[in-house]
Amino acid sequence: MKIINAVFYKSVSALTGLPEETFPEIVFVGRSNVGKSSLLNSLTGVKGLAKTSSTPGKTRLINYFQINDNIYFVDLPGYGYAAVGHAEKAHWGNLLVSYIEKRRAIALVLVLVDSRHPAMASDREMMAFLEYLDRPYGIIMTKDDKLTQKEKAAARREMESFSAKAKFIVNYSSFSGKGKAELLAHFEHYTC
Numbered sequence: 092m093k094i095i096n097a098v099f100y101k102s103v104s105a106l107t108g109l110p111e112e113t114f115p116e117i118v119f120v121g122r123s124n125v126g127k128s129s130l131l132n133s134l135t136g137v138k139g140l141a142k143t144s145s146t147p148g149k150t151r152l153i154n155y156f157q158i159n160d161n162i163y164f165v166d167l168p169g170y171g172y173a174a175v176g177h178a179e180k181a182h183w184g185n186l187l188v189s190y191i192e193k194r195r196a197i198a199l200v201l202v203l204v205d206s207r208h209p210a211m212a213s214d215r216e217m218m219a220f221l222e223y224l225d226r227p228y229g230i231i232m233t234k235d236d237k238l239t240q241k242e243k244a245a246a247r248r249e250m251e252s253f254s255a256k257a258k259f260i261v262n263y264s265s266f267s268g269k270g271k272a273e274l275l276a277h278f279e280h281y282t283c
């Protein structure tokens with residue numbers, strides 16, 4: 092898939108304000124600070140399109156970006172962020188789960204996992220949940236630039252050992268753009 096244009100469409104804070112299910116959606120999920128918003132900016136080539144931060148918990152809304160006038164990229168709040176209050180955490184957790192469960196327009200879920208910590212319980216739970224729902228998902232191993240070759244190989248093996256149902260695994264660096272062509276090629280299968 093070639094991205095010709097990418098624009099912010101809207102943000103919503105609750106399931107009641109969702110846009111119509113007009114376009115297939117590629118949905119970005121993962122722990123807080125894993126690099127979801129950075130991946131979105133890297134893929135679209137538009138710096139600052141999605142807001143990023145070194146402080147976890149930056150994205151607190153469901154953010155829709157319209158791609159090529161016929162697809163939505165959906166940037167969701169991260170899970171596993173300890174510093175937000177209990178009530179807020181529960182609110183976002185419920186929202187995330189309900190969204191993935193109910194939204195028919197989801198064509199593909201991207202599960203972003205930090206390459207340095209490939210087996211965290213919350214990520215494994217998310218994958219198990221997607222498998223239970225029979226949602227197609229691919230894994231993005233983020234921040235690839237932070238690992239040595241040896242560490243990358245070990246992380247990849249570990250990930251492959253517990254994600255047999257993933258449609259693909261891509262090692263990605265939003266800083267260098269590594270993995271971009273590979274990931275965009277995978278999107279072809281889910282967006283037509």
Ligand SMILES: Nc1nc2c(ncn2[C@@H]2O[C@H](COP(=O)(O)OP(=O)(O)OP(=O)(O)O)[C@@H](O)[C@H]2O)c(=O)[nH]1
Nearest residue numbers: 124125126127128129143144145148149150169265
């Ligand atoms: N080295 C490196 N750092 C990255 C990469 N991608 C993201 N980061 C950094 O990781 C931090 C978090 O990135 P975000 O894209 O805001 O993460 P997020 O998953 O959207 O976070 P929340 O919105 O809080 O859930 C920022 O400081 C980014 O600069 C990458 O590929 N390599």
Ligand SMILES: [Mg+2]
Nearest residue numbers: 127128149150
């Ligand atoms: Mg974000």
